Amino acid sequence: MASLVQPVDWTALTPVIVPAALAVAVLVADLFLPQGRKPLLGWVTAAGLAAAALTVIPLRDGHRTTFCQPETGGGCSYAADHFTLVVQVLVLGGAALTALLSINTREKIPAGEYWFLLLSSAAGAALLPASRDLATLIVALEVTTLPAFALVGLRRDDRLAGEAALKFFLTSVTATAVSLLGISFVYAATGTLQLTAVAEGLTHTPDQLHTLARAGVALTLVGFAFKLAVAPFQFWVPDTYAGAPLPVAAYLSVVGKAAGFSGLILVTVVAFRPYAHVWGPAIGVLAALTMTVGNVGALRQRPDVPRGAVRLLAWSSIGQAGYLLVPMAAAGSADDPAHEIGTTVAYALMYAVVNLGAFAVVALVERTAPHSRLTDYRGLYASRPAAALALAFFLLCLAGLPPGVIGLFAKVAVFSSAVGAQHGWLAVIMAVNVVIALVYYLRWTALLFTAAPEPAVAADADTGAGAGAAAVRTPAGLGLAVAVTAVAGVALSGAPQLILRYAQGALL
Amino acid sequence: MNDTALQYVLAAIVVLPLLGAVGALLPPPPGLRGRGPDQAVLRHGVTVTGAVLVLSVVLAAGFDHDHPATMQASTDLNWIPALRIHLHLGIDGISLPLLVLTALLTFLCALYSYFHLPAGGSAKSFVALLLLLEGGTLATFSVLDLMLFFLAFETVLIPMYFLIARWGGGDRERSALRFIVYTLLGSVIMLLGLLLIGVKAGTFDMVTLATDNGSHLSHSTQLIAVLAIGLGLAVKAPMWPLHSWLPDAHTAAPTVGSVLLAGVLLKMGTYGLVRIVLPDTPGGIQTFAPYLAAFAVVGIIYGSLACLALARRGNGGDLKRLIAYSSVGHMGFVLLGIASLNPTGVNGALFANIAHGLITGLLFFLVGAIKDRYGSSDLDQLAGRGGAALYGRAPRLGGLLAFAAVASLGLPGLAGFWGEMLAMFGAFKPGADLSRPAYLTFTALAAFGTLLTAGYLLTVVRRVCMGDRETSELQPALADVKAYEFAAWTPLAALTVLAGLWPAALLGLTEPAVRSLLGGH
């Protein structure tokens, strides 16, 4: 009898396995490391994640698949195609940057658990884009989010952390349940969980199962919408981000989003392709709603609210999620949906770099101004010119204004995808949103350069000089994170083709 | 000079200010420190803008004046293949004057600021922003790719925002925000139009599109595209009723900001109309031209009436605000010329563009100087009951103001005359398929607008320059035009006279280019 064991292509799996194995290693190492050596774990994590991101290089031809079921005619459950690889680089790189952000955090977080959870979540996020069946997809999604709940609630002494975690948790868990119900319906209608086979099955659904299939598709997408904080399910995001440790908020806004979107892309574009005429417009409406809600929410942020900076970034991330949805809406009506989603991926790449950069600067500022209000940024240019310039650049990228050329052209790519798919109305709504977003990004940017308020007490300046200088010193991790993102942002602004080329070819 | 050299010159013109902007932020190298960090960086600004001016003069000299319709000094590099965006630079008879005007005005502004830095932020950031602004503007006039055009168009927003918000006066942050929101909303909608053209025609290359004359675009596409692009450009131009950001922005902006805003930034809107809308979507603009003309004429009348109201005693009119409204009127003529869709009108529009840049730039300089001296630009405070008596207290300043005002109202022999006359001339005999009676009405109204213009400008001259004997004697004499001011203003005045006396120099450049652009009409 021939071996029934599936041959596993371990090389294809390396981007997933490296963080997973490292997670276990870090957890065990944490048990045996003395307290003084714990920072080492952070560097190991960051380096490991970066290395994991590099392991996609040998896979770059993008033809590897594994966990296949040739005997039943089914496809493969894991595919390391170009889409997978790009998203893997995104999430692993994003996680590595998050690790850099967290190394010098001042919050009281148990070290070993933190790195373990971060790595586990990153492993899930890396698995997600490679999943080619609904079971793997759901498992990967949960592996991504479950550690994230714990990450959010990890500041045990903070009452807000628990609240943030609970909100995030309840929303997400409900979303999973709804998604799973949808998946069970789809399974009933098509008899398979393989994405491509589902697409095949949906075209030949027997008449009496049509309603079931449709309900399944709708429920699955509703679940994903919940997870991705697409309006009207966005309510948990600002609270969760504001309550979570800052690096975790950064992680959620970039890696969590990217992973969720890659899942949504796989489900819609690959599995539910025959229903494109249904989900295309639906996603369009959701996109319009999401970006409007997010941007208006961000606009309403007052500058003197504690943790206002994070809140603003949270609302803006909802708005940006709306932009990310636009090419997917366009994919619904495009001849070749795979072509359009490249734009989403390219935009997500841009967003990841820039948003992580912004979060890095926010983390830097938070060290001296723990309330993290927007007013704390007044006059940042005077005290930390480099950080202020970097933040200004990141914000302008997010706003899509020169000199943030990459932000601008990523938006242009999104616009052109909408225009090309005859979704003019969506493009117009997005245009209005871009302008709304500009207002709050620019207000913040302007705040950086306005003169700082004169400190009322000048006498203690001399005595506090030493301590002050120590507090202002930039820790290595944060500095590295800001530098990496800034350099990446500038390089991309000079050569947007580096990521926009994904908007050109079919990734899937 | 051969084309390859020109190519580099043009590229240098665009890139140099951007590099300069970055350089301004860096600490000055030893040896160039000057008397202080501020002076060093201001000197840096003057040097860079001066170099750009020299280069643009070289470019103008090397330009093949026999073939102004063809693109010269063109560079074409594939930049973002994914979006089909090319780094395509080039100039022809339409863009060259604007390019030189920009370089000149920025240089003058830098020079002016060297001696008279407005209060606000640091000199370092001021110079950086000024150079960034120049870079963006020069890029706008020299790129030949729709997306690059948009990029350049956007690039000027941020520096202008900060110039107003940091160095301005009055309600500056609000005005700055209003300015940027208005223009950005316009430009994003313009982006949609540009994308529509690019997606439908398969290219963003302006030369190709202009050659095609919209043959690859369906009529409805053209209509939507013109509407979207026109909206964006009209906000910038500004066209009535989308002008409302302009008076606030001008009132709040520092002198240098006002000069550049009026002298250069407004031209980007009209330039875009001529460069993109006219040749690329001839079918669309054909439909919308009468409306454009109507709005333009309303703008002329509205601007003049607003100025009249501001100029009247007791209304507390701000001089800068007044000139801003006059800009609305003047740009109305430019738009009217463009809307006539015939070479005469469009040439007039381009001429008026340049003239307005020179004259209004000068006017803003002068008003800024007056504001510095009197501490206010409120007309009632300045003139009081009897008049400010500028002639008596600072005769050269008064004389220049009178000269600029007269130039602005379109006295024959000065620059203001030709553009507006040609624009009205064009509207008198509009392009084919356009309703003649409607255009005749527009022409008549525009002519009436010139009368109103004369009215308010003369009122201003009377109230500011003239005055009772007591006023001039009772109040101490003011500092008259200083050397650096003289240096900054003379070129403008001289060019105003030159353009008025020898319009052919300019029209000869634009005429063939306009004819080739209007090929579709």
Add this chain to the structure above:
Amino acid sequence: MNDTLDVVLRLVAVLVVFLVFPLLVGQTEHKVMAHMQGRLGPMYAGGFHGWAQLVADGVKFAQKEDIVPADADRRVFQLAPAVALLPYLLVLIAIPVGPDGFVGQTLDAGLIFVLAVMGVGVLGSLMAGWASANKFSLLGGLRTAAQLMAYELPMLLTAASVAMAAGTLSLPGILDGYHWWWTPWQLVGGVVFFTAGLAELQRPPFDMPVADSEIIFGAYTEYTGLRFALFLLAEYAGIVVLCALTTVLFLGGWHGPWSGSAGWVWTLVKTALLAFVVIWLRVSYPRLREDQLQKLAWTVLIPLSLAQIALTGVVKVVIS
């Protein structure tokens, strides 16, 4: 028709076993304990060595007033005994007694079924503890819950080890594949399974949930009459089931000399022996503390069962 009769017969047999065997165990316990502690035990009821003592107890219970405390959650309180008892009845049907279908009903996933259903029984104690509105009962209920955490996992893991050895989840299937050397092979697992089972039954030394000297009678404090009797019955039925299961899984069930004809005897003998051990342990060992049970489970039983799984896997691959 024949089928129906067959099913009915099996049902009756299971019911009879379910009602009789626990009584036997109970009576044995009385006497064995008495002898181990150097006393007589019940001697009067029924004459011969008090054989009818439990029958008399039953009559007594049936006649007692049934009290539901005023504060109790009435419905849950009344249901709890049935929930505690019935799972053992269900389990009995899946336990093979002899070869060739001498079993209530062959279930293809019998092992999973048995473990799952036995877990339900604990719910009865939890319900009783919660619904009694008594602090002692609540404590007892919580201790029951804690005990569930301690024993369920080792039981699962060791059962998995047996399933690995046999390559099937069906209880008759496991016995079909049995060889004598399985018993030493799975010895560690057997001990772990049996220990964990004792904990499930809340038998001494794992009777913290009903520790009468601390919390009166734990979850059953408020129960009287028939309902209390059902709880007791559940405990003894549990002993029968646990011993029978251990026999089947680890001691080869009906395997033995002349197993073809007397297989069922072997099963009964082995079960009875184990039941004796259960009683013996009750008499010999002091009660553990709750945390000692947890520690025992997590630091001894679970590592041991994991090791057993590893051993089973390796041996299985080596011999195949």
Add this chain to the structure above:
Amino acid sequence: MHLAYPAVLAVLLFCVGLYGVLARRNAILVLMSVELMLNAVNLNLVAFDVWLRDTVHAGQALTLFTITIAAAEIGLGLAIVLLVFRHRGSSDVDRLTGLAEPHGGPGAPHAPDASDATPTPAADDEKAEASA
């Protein structure tokens, strides 16, 4: 057996769970409701698997994973609820207002000018750096 029985049962279970999620305020009860929903899904999946005669048993495989996911969720969820409970003595989801959007109201933070007047730590540090 007819597919309708498990399917209807599953849908009923799911609806009960959904009702619990929407109507219950105690976080633990919400959690339990979510578990109900997940188990409804499991029932569905297994029933469909049998009905479809799926040779690869994709439905059952997914069920196994769903059970695991549910367990992990419960574990984490209870920990989080405990965390919240410990800090505020209540696990009512309605009372989680510590992070609510601070818009107006009496509890609104101080006015912007007040924050300008008081020196922030950042400002102090900057001052210190400047003089250093």
Add this chain to the structure above:
Amino acid sequence: MDYFHGYSVVGLVAVVGVLFVGVAFASGRLLRPVVPTPEKMLTYECGVDPVGGDWAHTQIRYYVYSFLYVIFAVDAIFLFPWATVFAAPGYGGATLVEMFVFIGFLAVGLLYAWKKGVLEWT
């Protein structure tokens, strides 16, 4: 069909069990006296009148165990499908290694809990 047959017999047993309990309770109702008094209905606390409600605050010290248990027990269900097939022809040692990896994860979890002092009663 056999699958459902087997479990329908199980269902039958359950019904019989329910009947048994029902009959027992019903007959018990006939046999036993019913004389409720307030004292009888009181919660029993060693003969003393109960103080306070039954909803007392108690610290449940072993909830960490319950987390551990839930995770482990559910992980253990993966063992069963594997246990039945891993030794079948065509699978071989690789499957065993995979399961060892799985068990290794469980062991690491246990080790972690142990080292963190979760298994100590403090």
